[in-house]
Structures are given as structure tokens and as C-alpha cells.
Amino acid sequence: MLGDALGAIRHGADVHLVRVQADVGPGFPRFTIVGLPDSSVSEAKARVRSAFHHAGLPFPKGRITLNLQPASLKKQGSWLDLAMAVAILRASATPPIPRDETVFVGELALDGTIVPQQGLSAIGLRMRDEGLSSLCVSADQSLPWPFDDMFQISRTSNLADVAVMLRQNQVRGVVSSSRSAKRVAEDRRAPLLCGHQVEQRLLAICAAGRHSLLLVGSPGVGKTTLADSLSYLLPDLTEEHALEVAAWQEITNPTYAFSLRPPVRRPHHSVSQRSLLGGGRFGMPGEATLAHHGVLLLDEMLEFSHAAINALREPMDTGVIECTVNGKLTRFPASFQLIATANPCPCGYRGYGDCSCAELDVRRYWMRCPGPILDRIDMVHHVNRQTNVGQRGDPLDTWAEKVRKARTLLQGGSSVLTNDAKHLLWRTCERLHASERDRAKVAALATTIAALDGRQEVSSPDIEEAIAWRRPGSLSPSRNAAT
Incomplete structure (x- = not known):
């Protein structure tokens, strides 16, 4: 019989979803994993077999073949242990266990316990991009708090609990956020700036x-x-x-x-x-x-x-x-x-x-x-x-609030330069033989200055201040006049 389960692996910067396909059939007992597994993935055979035994689950006695799809992608790590076990459970279950698109991530200990993995943020982003909404992890797995709104999270302590959920078709909807990293107010002390x-x-x-x-x-x-x-x-x-x-x-x-x-x-x-x-x-x-x-x-x-x-x-x-x-x-x-x-x-x-x-x-x-x-x-x-x-100067808390409001104005994208500001920018850049990059950066600085002062209209004083900040040594009108 055939069964499958979704898992995930990470290769440095890349995250890949892997479909584990299990074929359990008659023949001389043999456990084979194909699909470019490295040694850590191949060693999962011993972990999965021992986890079945200690969880009180019957391990198939026939020929077991696991295919890690896509087969052309090198697989490494222990992230696929739980997905492999679930694929075998689905392939050997009587009556058959319904298939779903839950992603199973976890390493199996020899006693059947599901060991939490570190670094699931990238996997969550990949699941969201692929339109997947169900995730099964260890009961001790710590997850970022946005996951609670993004996914249905199933938490299990061991393989026996996973088998019960599969038979009862409860993988979806068994939600618990008890181990999610809760949002806490971070203590940020303002640095001491005397003057400045x-x-x-x-x-x-x-x-x-x-x-x-x-x-x-x-x-x-x-x-x-x-x-x-x-x-x-x-x-x-x-x-x-x-x-x-x-x-x-x-x-x-x-x-x-x-x-x-x-x-x-x-x-x-x-x-x-x-x-x-x-x-x-x-x-x-x-x-x-x-x-x-x-x-x-x-x-x-x-x-x-x-x-x-x-x-x-x-x-x-x-x-x-x-x-x-x-x-x-x-x-x-x-x-x-x-x-x-x-x-x-x-x-x-x-x-x-x-x-x-x-x-x-x-x-x-x-x-x-x-x-x-x-x-x-x-x-x-x-x-x-x-x-x-x-x-x-003003307290940094005051400046931080101004920055937040300025970001909101800038994200709106409705700032405009007055005719006088455009003329001053063009005249100054022409006189100083400024590059197009200088022109663009001065305009961007002036827009930020106006937003920091709570304005969407960029005026000539904003251009003048931006020129002074841009490059005192090369864009300063006073230096140009002196030379």
C-alpha cells in the first residue's frame, strides 16, 4: 500500500518542502530510502523503527521503500523523521488513513518522543507562500507568535499520539499555542545623550x-x-x-x-x-x-x-x-x-x-x-x-514618536515638491555639477525632512537642509562659492 506525508528541510538559505512517499508491500523485510538522502537521513531508519517499537505501534514486516520527492534534491538533517513515520503509518494502516496537506516537522528519539527543531521561521514562510495552513510539531516546540494566526498548529509529544490523531482525522484543528514565543514588551532604555x-x-x-x-x-x-x-x-x-x-x-x-x-x-x-x-x-x-x-x-x-x-x-x-x-x-x-x-x-x-x-x-x-x-x-x-x-535636545522618546509618524507619511507616498523647491534643487545641482544620484538623494532627504516635520509638501528650506546633510564637503554652496 502507498502512503505519503509532507515534510520540510533547510539547506542554509533555502527551504524545501519534501513529500515523503511510502510503499509497504510483501517480500523479504527491507527498509530502503531513496531520493538522495545523506547519512543523517539514512540513519532515520533506525530511529523510526525504534520509535514504532517503543510507541507500541506495529512496524510493517514487509518491504518498505521511502521516496523523498523531489528525488533530485539532496536531503540532509533529521527534519524528515516525523514525516517518514507518518508516511509509513498511512501506508500500513487498516482502514486507510485519509491524506491531508499537513506539514510534519520533528526528529524522532528512540523512545518515540518527538524532539523539537530549531529555526522554523523559514519553513513557516515557505508554507505560507505555498498556501499550506496546517503544521504538526513537537509539544515542546517554540514558535514565533505570528504562527498562531498563520497556521493550524498540532502539537504532539510522541509518535503514539500522532497515530491516534491520524486515525481520528484530528491532525487539522488540534491547535495549541502554549509553546509559542509570546509577544512581550521589550525593555528599551534610551541612551544618554548630553546635548547633541x-x-x-x-x-x-x-x-x-x-x-x-x-x-x-x-x-x-x-x-x-x-x-x-x-x-x-x-x-x-x-x-x-x-x-x-x-x-x-x-x-x-x-x-x-x-x-x-x-x-x-x-x-x-x-x-x-x-x-x-x-x-x-x-x-x-x-x-x-x-x-x-x-x-x-x-x-x-x-x-x-x-x-x-x-x-x-x-x-x-x-x-x-x-x-x-x-x-x-x-x-x-x-x-x-x-x-x-x-x-x-x-x-x-x-x-x-x-x-x-x-x-x-x-x-x-x-x-x-x-x-x-x-x-x-x-x-x-x-x-x-x-x-x-x-x-x-528633546528626549529621544519624542524623536522616536516623530520618526514613527514620519514613516507613516512616507509610506503613503503622497509627498510633493513645490515649484520653488524643484527650481532650487535643479539650480544647485547644476551649479555644483552634481550627479543624478546626488539629485535623487537630495530629493529623498528633503522628503524625509518634510515628513519628520509632519508635512507632505517639500519646500525650499527642506532642500537647503538636505543639501547641507548630503555632503558638506562637495554639495555645500558655501564651499562652491569659495572655490
Whole structure:
């Protein structure tokens, strides 16, 4: 007789649904698994046989053949144990057990207990894309809370309980969310920023429009503190984006706790190009992908290797990283917000105090960051310690609320530039010989500034402020006039 069950496997970044087909027939007792199983899948024969015995279930005595479909896909891991057992139960049951589209995910212990698996967010997203709505997992399985609304979740402790549910046709509808990761209020303490009134507005603009930012300043001036403060102003992710983040985070951190907060990745400056972008033999995601829908913070950016920084060109434009893994084109999402800090020179005090660096050393220092990368950074700000004295900015909670409202306005997409603003933008860019990228980024910054102030109409002062933030060294009208 024939029986089948749906399971799922994950190969690094890829998730595949696997249909396990079981054929139980007469003949010399033999248990065969076909469909490109690796050793961990082939070893499931011993786990399944022992689980049947300890669960008090009769194991078929004839010839058993399991086919893992699609047969051309390499299968690995223990995710298919439960699906294999269910397929055998359906193939050997009398009377026959009705077939359904429930996805069974779990590893079988020798005593028949269903062992929970780590990293089910990606499988849930794939099930949703395929239109599947029923999931069977271990009673101890922890799941993100959006799963409770997305699927009918059946939880079982052992294989014997699964057999009872199958015979009673109760796999669908046996719902329990007792082990779902509950949504809790996350304790976010506002960082202490003494003064920094100008920088607070800068960070709010950056957070509202997800603009990239470079902070330049001497050692100890507060660049890293400001960069870290940005995450406090970012609004929570949608459940959809949070699940995407969890799906990638769980690849490198199986114990990742589901959260709506945007991820913040801070790679060390010694990170390699592959670690930053991902790929390799097993197709592991890099720091840029782990910062998807969040922040990629490059502290002391000019200390990173030239190759690593230069490799961020395409991801900053497209939000996607394309690489070849085992001869196959693989795409990693990388829609991150780049925040970087840098010293003005090797010693760190050029323009801020006594600098001992030669002009050639300073040029070599900045050559570590390619010009195309600097051109892709939306905002550049020179942090000055003296501007912080005696200034008292608004509480960060106030700025966070403004950012949230600005995001709502920007998502509406109804912002328009006034005729005066269009004329000022065109005239300034023509006079400074600005590129089309400069023109587009200034317009985007001005739109964000207007939204942060609660306006959908972009005026000339918004354009002027955007030009000042865009590139003080290259787009500043005062510098152009001086030269």
C-alpha cells in the first residue's frame, strides 16, 4: 500500500518542502530510502523503527521503500523523521488513513518522543507562500507568535499520539499555542545623550527615511555612541519583516529569540569580504544579510579592508547579494541601513586639534574607502565636541514618536515638491555639477525632512537642509562659492 506525508528541510538559505512517499508491500523485510538522502537521513531508519517499537505501534514486516520527492534534491538533517513515520503509518494502516496537506516537522528519539527543531521561521514562510495552513510539531516546540494566526498548529509529544490523531482525522484543528514565543514588551532604555541637539535631528532624519550615514570625528567625540543610539529611534518591524529576519538569523544562531526589533550587526573591522557578504561552500549568510531590515554598523569604517567595503556597492543600491554556491546562483537579501564612523586621519585629530599626519598619509587613509561607496552614503556629518556644550535636545522618546509618524507619511507616498523647491534643487545641482544620484538623494532627504516635520509638501528650506546633510564637503554652496 502507498502512503505519503509532507515534510520540510533547510539547506542554509533555502527551504524545501519534501513529500515523503511510502510503499509497504510483501517480500523479504527491507527498509530502503531513496531520493538522495545523506547519512543523517539514512540513519532515520533506525530511529523510526525504534520509535514504532517503543510507541507500541506495529512496524510493517514487509518491504518498505521511502521516496523523498523531489528525488533530485539532496536531503540532509533529521527534519524528515516525523514525516517518514507518518508516511509509513498511512501506508500500513487498516482502514486507510485519509491524506491531508499537513506539514510534519520533528526528529524522532528512540523512545518515540518527538524532539523539537530549531529555526522554523523559514519553513513557516515557505508554507505560507505555498498556501499550506496546517503544521504538526513537537509539544515542546517554540514558535514565533505570528504562527498562531498563520497556521493550524498540532502539537504532539510522541509518535503514539500522532497515530491516534491520524486515525481520528484530528491532525487539522488540534491547535495549541502554549509553546509559542509570546509577544512581550521589550525593555528599551534610551541612551544618554548630553546635548547633541543637532545630532538628534540628524539621527531622526536617518531613522525616518532609512538613510545611510557617515559620522566623522576625533576619538572620544561620541561617534559610536551616536551610531548606537539610532537603533532606539527605529520603529518596530512588521510581523512579515520580523519573520524574514528570524529566518536568516536562525541559520547562524539557532537559539535566536523572535523579536520585532530591527537587527543591528556590528562586524569587527578585521571581517573578511566573504564574512561580510556571505556565500562559501555551504551558502551561509554574511553580516549584510543578517542586517536585513536593520542596521549594518561599521565602526571605524576606514580600518576595514578595501575589498570588504568595496563589495557593498551593489547591495547598497539593490538590497540583494548575488553569489555562486556550489555552482548555483544564490540570492541573499541585504536591505540594510549602513551607519559608519571614521576618524578624519590616521591619528584622529585633523581639524580637531594637533594633527601629526602628513597630507599623503591622510589621502592614503581615505583611499581605503572607495569614492563610489562615499557617493552612495546619503548623509555625512562631522561631529564637533564644542557644539554639544550647553545644548539640550528633546528626549529621544519624542524623536522616536516623530520618526514613527514620519514613516507613516512616507509610506503613503503622497509627498510633493513645490515649484520653488524643484527650481532650487535643479539650480544647485547644476551649479555644483552634481550627479543624478546626488539629485535623487537630495530629493529623498528633503522628503524625509518634510515628513519628520509632519508635512507632505517639500519646500525650499527642506532642500537647503538636505543639501547641507548630503555632503558638506562637495554639495555645500558655501564651499562652491569659495572655490
